[in-house]
Amino acid sequence: MKKILLTALSAVLLSAGGFCANSNIDILTLFSSNSKAPNQAWIGTFQLVFNDMKNNIIKRDIEFVKERPTKELKALNDEEFTKEMLNESSYYTSYGETSPEAKKQIEKDIKEKFNEKSDILDSLDWTKRYGSYYAYAMLKKEFEFFNEFDILEKSSFNNSKEQFDFFGITNKSNEILDKNIRVLFYNNENDYAVQLLTKTNDIVYLYRTDENKNLKTLYSKMLKKQKEYREGEVFNPNDTLKVPNIKINSQRKYPELCNKQIKGTDLYFSEAIETIQLELNNKGGKVKSEAALMTKCMAMPIQTTPRHFNFDKTFAMFLIDADKNDPYLALKIKDLKDLNN
Secondary structure (H helix, E strand, O other), X not given: OXXXXXXXXXXXXXXXXXXXXXXXXXXXXXXXXXXXXXXXXXXXXXXXXXXXXXXHHHOOOOOEOOOOOOHHHHXXXXXXXXXXXXXXXXEEEEEEEOOHHHHHHHXXXXXXXXXXXXXXXXXXXXXXXXXXXXXXXXXXXXXEEOOOOEEEXXXXXXXXXXXXXXXXXXXXXXXXXXXXXXXXXXXXXXXXXXXXXXXXXXXXXXXXXXXXXXXXXXXXXXXXXXXXOOOOOOOOOOOEEEEEOEEEEEEEEOHHHEOOEEXXXXXXXXXXXXXXXXEEOOOEEEXXXXXXXXXXXXXXXXXXXXXXXXXXXXXXXXXXOOOOOOOOEEEEEOOOOXXXX
């Protein structure tokens, strides 16, 4: 019987950490976060700024005064995702004191590294002031398939009335397209996974599943099933592939982290934001994500007129033994004449 792969993509799409079905999407804090939303996405960019803020600005685990750390805050502190999990060419990070100059430097750096402009820097407060710090990150990836997949007829998704754009391989496709695919496993018509091969060695997994598990669990299950599969990884001439075009542009703010005093400091997070842009089509895909954490001081220090403690006029002096209340010597000095000879 012919295998029809990915006719419904209620699946995990993993390329630089992203998953989506459309723009109506729940952006998750962690790869291991649980969500009941039908569409979910996680990308490691926010974790990168959290790591820099924790390790280089706060210099301790981030907790809030008079609050027990939540499960997700504990996981952020445990650094579930780090820079070491990315190629250096894929990301940019910066942290330090806020200032207009810092913003300009970030803009210059991401232009030079990625030829990109930021979508969030202008919305942040870069005023230089006591207690204002930032951590910023951009993640950028682009990949091309070895050969462009065929553009397929519009079709429904999960039995929807609306028709969507798809790409893939049919019985009439050039056999060269079969080399774009590595089969991970095919257990039945609702449980299968493939890898789409790219020119840049980026790994794009597609996993067909209806399981209501978090993304980290689904990823682990997919790899386990791949390991157990014994029928080989070749995409056969009579196999077919059908994948929807994907285009999302979404952002999430983290109000649960903001306006709370950070334990051991006089700081609070004034901004916590992450964006995800993802496109996937018959040619390949691209990912762009930004994240930023900004701090401010709970209360600005009181600015006072400088005080000059100059004892050059009449003054009194008292000498007291430690732990005693009364002085054992007292002086009042009005005239230094004959006292410093």
